[in-house]
Amino acid sequence: MKRLFDIISTFIGILILLPVFILIYLAVLISSGFPVFYLQTRVGKNNKDFKMIKFRSMHNNADKKGLLTVGGRDPRITKVGYFLRQHKLDELPQLFNVLFGSMSLVGPRPEVRKYVDMYNEEQKKVLSVKPGITDLASIEYIKESELLAQSQDPEQTYIKEIMPAKLELNLKYIKEIGLGTDLKLIFRTIGKVVKG
Numbered sequence: 206m207k208r209l210f211d212i213i214s215t216f217i218g219i220l221i222l223l224p225v226f227i228l229i230y231l232a233v234l235i236s237s238g239f240p241v242f243y244l245q246t247r248v249g250k251n252n253k254d255f256k257m258i259k260f261r262s263m264h265n266n267a268d269k270k271g272l273l274t275v276g277g278r279d280p281r282i283t284k285v286g287y288f289l290r291q292h293k294l295d296e297l298p299q300l301f302n303v304l305f306g307s308m309s310l311v312g313p314r315p316e317v318r319k320y321v322d323m324y325n326e327e328q329k330k331v332l333s334v335k336p337g338i339t340d341l342a343s344i345e346y347i348k349e350s351e352l353l354a355q356s357q358d359p360e361q362t363y364i365k366e367i368m369p370a371k372l373e374l375n376l377k378y379i380k381e382i383g384l385g386t387d388l389k390l391i392f393r394t395i396g397k398v399v400k401g
Contacts, residue, residue, distance in 0.1 A: 206384060211310050215303045222297060229260050229294060236285040237264065242298060247315035250335045255307040257315055258298040262286025279350070293398050299338045311387040312337025313375035320368060331375040334382065339394040341378050342371035347397050 219226075233241045243261040246254050263281045282290065289295040302308040308315070315336035324331075346352070349367060356362035378386070 207309065207387070208306075210384060210387070211303050214310060215300050219300050219304070222300075225294070226297065229289065229297070232285050233260055233283075233289075237261070237283050240265075246318065247336065248318055248321040248332065249307055249315055250332060252321070252329070252332045254318065255302075255315075257302060257308070260289055260295045260298060262289050262295045296338060303338065307335075309335040309337045311339055311378075311390050313340050313378065314343050314371075316368075320364070323364065323368075324372070327376070328369075328372045330379065331372060334379060339390060340375060341390060342374040344390065344393050344397055345374060346371060 230241050240261060243259045243263070244256045245259070247257045249255045262283060263286055264283060286295065299308060303310055312335050313331040321332070346367060352367065353359040353362060378390075
């Protein structure tokens with residue numbers, strides 16, 4: 206049922222958002238050239254790696270300077286990229302991840318291997334389901350980069366405070382998983398994004 210909901214919703218979403226995809230594609234291309242899309246290896250269901258797709262919001266090779274985004278004005282982020290991130294528009298191409306089966310609309314946000322390797326046995330349970338475009342943790346920590354900007358050591362703050370809290374919320378989601386829960390989280394996400 207969840208997979209069918211994902212396929213139908215995503216297909217309709219892509220059709221409706223096609224003009225937005227084209228506008229963003231052109232904006233990224235004109236402002237900072239190719240590549241327009243950014244593929245990053247993330248960890249998915251059953252601890253398997255997959256390529257998550259986004260509109261590129263950073264300068265080329267900026268990810269080599271660190272995996273975490275700190276603060277709204279991270280110098281690695283392009284001007285167009287800042288707008289896309291502010292409104293979560295850089296995440297739209299993940300609808301194709303959902304359509305092709307590596308992600309779901311709702312589920313624990315996929316993490317990079319570096320941080321997954323730090324999970325304890327209980328936390329690894331989040332890898333028992335498909336990762337999602339949105340989840341309870343994404344809603345609660347929608348201003349994560351701003352929180353990290355206030356830290357003297359952003360990576361340690363992420364590892365010791367934010368990541369465990371997000372994983373706890375993900376485990377809570379898994380216990381309550383269902384179409385009703387997913388719909389609530391989708392509408393909450395839309396509300397948060399619209400409010401900025």
